[in-house]
Amino acid sequence: MNIATIKKFDIANGPGVRVSIFVSGCRHACKNCFNKEAWDFNYGFKFTPQVKEDIFESLNKSYIAGLSLLGGEPFEPENQKGLVPFLEEFKKKFPNKNVWCYTGYTFEKDLLNKSDNTEKNYKSRAFCKFTPKMLEFIDVLVDGEFVEDLKNIRLKFRGSENQRIIDVKQSLAQNETVLVKEYI
Numbered sequence: 001m002n003i004a005t006i007k008k009f010d011i012a013n014g015p016g017v018r019v020s021i022f023v024s025g026c027r028h029a030c031k032n033c034f035n036k037e038a039w040d041f042n043y044g045f046k047f048t049p050q051v052k053e054d055i056f057e058s059l060n061k062s063y064i065a066g067l068s069l070l071g072g073e074p075f076e077p078e079n080q081k082g083l084v085p086f087l088e089e090f091k092k093k094f095p096n097k098n099v100w101c102y103t104g105y106t107f108e109k110d111l112l113n114k115s116d117n118t119e120k121n122y123k124s125r126a127f128c129k130f131t132p133k134m135l136e137f138i139d140v141l142v143d144g145e146f147v148e149d150l151k152n153i154r155l156k157f158r159g160s161e162n163q164r165i166i167d168v169k170q171s172l173a174q175n176e177t178v179l180v181k182e183y184i
């Protein structure tokens, strides 16, 4: 896995002060993407053990509320493979810090298990063996592609009206999509 950028003091991508990781690689090709160079899975630098330790050190501050994952696309299968063991370690080290993740995929359609899906011919290119575990580690998911025509600069923590801020833990527990009330 490659990383495009790390922000160690980010207040734009989730509540409080956060460490944000922008992974490389994205297949959505949204019109007017804000981060086109990160479509390439080889863009940026390798996620080495040293980079990981550096991120953990940045997170180990009392004023850091949590970790945000952006891209590129954290839910491309290649990136899920890199992120799941990292998130597992993160949760053990920092059980009181939360994880926000931004994805261009749609929660129900692309990221949940498809065994009971009624759209018979639909196959998500994101869903893989790592997806259920990855969702378990995420507290809040901001889902959906950025749509230029639905852009609204007044929205908090998202760029366009179609994107949703989902409480993943509640959604998985209740088996239906639960939005975070304060950001609806």
Ligand code: SF4
Binding pocket: 026, 027, 028, 029, 030, 032, 033, 034, 035, 036, 038, 071, 072, 073, 103, 104, 145, 146
């Ligand atoms: S999902 Fe994000 S990085 Fe990927 S094309 Fe869309 S705006 Fe760009």
